[in-house]
Amino acid sequence: METSALTLIELGAILLSLGILGRLAGRIGLSPIPLYLIGGLFFGRGGIIELEGVLTFSEVASEIGVVLLLLMLGLEYTAKELVTGLRQSWLAGVVDLVLNFTPGVLVAVILGWGPVGALVMGGVTYISSSGIAAKVIGDLGRLGNRETPTILAILVFEDLAMAIYLPVLTAVLAGLSFAGGLSTVGISLLVVTLVLVIALRWGNAVSAVVDSTDREVFLLTLIGAALLVAGIASALQVSAAVGAFLLGIAISGVTAENAARVLEPLRDLFAAIFFVVFGLNTDPATIPPVLGFALLLAVVTSLTKIATGWWAGARQGIGRMGRARAGTALVARGEFSIVIAGLAVASGAVVPELAALATTYVLLMAVLGPVLARFAEPGMELIDRVVKRTPKAVPAT
Amino acid sequence: MNVIETKLPGIGVRREIVTGSGRRVGIVSQRDGEIDLIISKASDPDACIASIPLTADEGATLGNLLGSRQLVAQLTEEHRDVPGISTRQILVERGSPFENRTLGETGMRTRSGASLVAVLRSGEVQASPSPDFVLAAGDLLVVVGTSAGLDTAADILRHG
Structure with missing residues (x-):
């Protein structure tokens, strides 16, 4: 069979099965990300069916997926929201970073994956899935809750932290020297600041450049600009993803809303391919050896996220139920953990087992997060009841 | 009347008032144009008893x-x-x-x-x-x- 025919058939089969899996996920109220990963595991290297024909296309498509994921993330927030968010919630953000980065680092050290592996795993366990968290908040009717701004502020902080973390990671993965790494970090800090200033002062001008009333022209301009910026950023070794993220931030107002609307279906398509490709490149046989560590990380980092939300909630004067809701809403990890692990695996600078651990971990957390968020209130009531029932020692008078 | 405005990054804006009975009542205006009517819970003032999506007409x-x-x-x-x-x-x-x-x-x-x-x-x-x-x-x-x-x-x- 011709290669192109084979590619089309395989790609069609994969997308079709993803559609079915997505429908299944929707029916049971689950994020589709874990199912996409499982789909990838099935089709890929060492899986039940090996598909090789689509690999060249899907590698490029998955790169585009990452760019679109980050571009959409940037579009979601305005520069003003990022700056005020940073000012109000930096302490909670730092607590979040310390509590949730550390478990990943420790596990990587225990497994002997070296400093690079530690940096990657720290990122994987640190970053919550803002996509899953926002969906959970909306689905559970918590938009009006008092703890919701606290949760969102932490997510905003995490996304800004990504803008610093990803260039650092890219530099380290490329094996740059310490001085080279420092200069990359310097460049990226400078660029991030510059973009924030530009977006705050001249956001309308940037929007005007990409804006168009013609849908087709608008779409092509947007994607063209995003890929160009991402490519240039990548050539400067400042991480393609961050370039796209910053472009998203620079686009503001109505243009940003329209852009998000136009790009959403494309993001969904390419991001799905990205998750599948990540799964494809993960050999299912490497999962069992790291399963124990994935479970351990799942338990520990659920607790550390709950602690983060609890602490941040308490600082805002929110009651115990609200603190539990804030903590559990942050538990889900998803797209960005896979983006980080994907960058690392693609660079070849880490052991293949890291892909297996990251996949298993995200599979667990993307399912566990929404479940914990849903049962935060009954869970707290149960804990309260158990605590109250425990007979207290009555001091003798 | 004091309207409390809270930005919800990535989602929209929440505007609410606190009634004489101590309940929060307000509106969440989402970026995509959806409006939600929110009413706080009496037993847990942080939470909402209802979050009702409304069309522009409604x-x-x-x-x-x-x-x-x-x-x-x-x-x-x-x-x-x-x-x-x-x-x-x-x-x-x-x-x-x-x-x-x-x-x-x-x-x-x-x-x-x-x-x-x-x-x-x-x-x-x-x-x-x-x-x-x-x-x-x-x-x-x-x-x-x-x-x-x-x-x-x-x-x-x-x-x-």
Whole structure:
């Protein structure tokens, strides 16, 4: 069979099965990300069916997926929201970073994956899935809750932290020297600041450049600009993803809303391919050896996220139920953990087992997060009841 | 009245008031245009007992219903001395024959004897609208007249 025919058939089969899996996920109220990963595991290297024909296309498509994921993330927030968010919630953000980065680092050290592996795993366990968290908040009717701004502020902080973390990671993965790494970090800090200033002062001008009333022209301009910026950023070794993220931030107002609307279906398509490709490149046989560590990380980092939300909630004067809701809403990890692990695996600078651990971990957390968020209130009531029932020692008078 | 405005990054804006009974009531305006009516829970003031998505129409109508009471109370007070005259609010329903048509076309005053004193739309009061005022679904008309006249006026708006 011709290669192109084979590619089309395989790609069609994969997308079709993803559609079915997505429908299944929707029916049971689950994020589709874990199912996409499982789909990838099935089709890929060492899986039940090996598909090789689509690999060249899907590698490029998955790169585009990452760019679109980050571009959409940037579009979601305005520069003003990022700056005020940073000012109000930096302490909670730092607590979040310390509590949730550390478990990943420790596990990587225990497994002997070296400093690079530690940096990657720290990122994987640190970053919550803002996509899953926002969906959970909306689905559970918590938009009006008092703890919701606290949760969102932490997510905003995490996304800004990504803008610093990803260039650092890219530099380290490329094996740059310490001085080279420092200069990359310097460049990226400078660029991030510059973009924030530009977006705050001249956001309308940037929007005007990409804006168009013609849908087709608008779409092509947007994607063209995003890929160009991402490519240039990548050539400067400042991480393609961050370039796209910053472009998203620079686009503001109505243009940003329209852009998000136009790009959403494309993001969904390419991001799905990205998750599948990540799964494809993960050999299912490497999962069992790291399963124990994935479970351990799942338990520990659920607790550390709950602690983060609890602490941040308490600082805002929110009651115990609200603190539990804030903590559990942050538990889900998803797209960005896979983006980080994907960058690392693609660079070849880490052991293949890291892909297996990251996949298993995200599979667990993307399912566990929404479940914990849903049962935060009954869970707290149960804990309260158990605590109250425990007979207290009555001091003798 | 103090309206508390909270930015919800990535989602939209929440505007709420705290009622005398200590409950939070407000609106979440999402970026994609969706409006949610939120009402806090009595047992857990941080949480919400309801978060109800409203269409633009529904939101505007609810605003009219809430905002009109004061106006109607005032008008009723003014007409108290005139026996047999009362004030009523009549909604222009979706699918009403006069939706998107002018007030003059209804011929309400000539046909029912009742007079329209104000139109409430999107929480705003349009006092003494002129005959070329175009009616829209969700408008709440404040009409003054005799009981029979008011019934006729409501019937005109509904059935033409």
